[in-house]
Amino acid sequence: AVGINAEYGVPIDLVDVERNSAVVSHSSCNPEDKNFILATYRCQANTTRLDVKIRSIEGQYGTLQVYITPRIQPKTAQLRQYQIKPLSLHRRTHILDDSRPFNVLKLTGKFSLGK
Numbered sequence: 001a002v003g004i005n006a007e008y009g010v011p012i013d014l015v016d017v018e019r020n021s022a023v024v025s026h027s028s029c030n031p032e033d034k035n036f037i038l039a040t041y042r043c044q045a046n047t048t049r050l051d052v053k054i055r056s057i058e059g060q061y062g063t064l065q066v067y068i069t070p071r072i073q074p075k076t077a078q079l080r081q082y083q084i085k086p087l088s089l090h091r092r093t094h095i096l097d098d099s100r101p102f103n104v105l106k107l108t109g110k111f112s113l114g115k
Contacts, residue, residue, distance in 0.1 A: 006037065006038070006039045006040075006041075006052070006064065006065070006066050006067075007035055007037070007038055007064070007065045007066075007067075008035070008036060008037045008054075008062060008063075008064045008065070008084075009034045009035060009036060009062040009063065010036055010056075010057070010060040010061070010062045010084075011036045011037070011057055011060065012036070012037060012054050012055060012056050012057065012060075012064075012084075013054065013055040014037070014039055014052070014053070014054055015053040015054065015055055017051040017052065017053055019051065020041075020050060020051055020052075021043070021044045021047060022041040022042060022043045022044065022047065022050055023041070023042045023044075024039055024040070024041055025039065025040045025042070026038070026039050027039070027040070056084050058086075058087070059086050059087075060084075060086065061083075061084055061085055061086040062084055063081050063082070063083055063084070064081070064082040064083075064084055065079065065080075065081050066079070066080045066081075066082070067079055067080075068080065
């Protein structure tokens with residue numbers, strides 16, 4: 001692929017990947033147009049793979065749109081859409097690990113179950 005354009009409607013962070021040789025260009029966006037990020041990755045010659053990592057904000061959700069432009073002629077673009085879920089930083093666990101932190105709610109005082 002020669003170029004990849006990424007658009008996203010809520011704020012996210014693009015995380016650097018050390019093994020990428022692509023050149024990243026960030027363009028300014030207008031949040032009123034429902035675009036918070038517009039980034040273009042230009043791949044070097046003979047590049048056949050690109051790793052992109054994103055960090056979403058918990059509770060924010062939307063669709064990440066990626067336009068992929070291959071090197072072939074005539075120039076075309078493929079649109080890929082990825083849904084970012086609002087609880088994307090959560091994951092299901094089947095085993096409770098007591099060594100990990102978790103939230104605790106303690107209620108103390110003079111009250112009964114009926115109150």
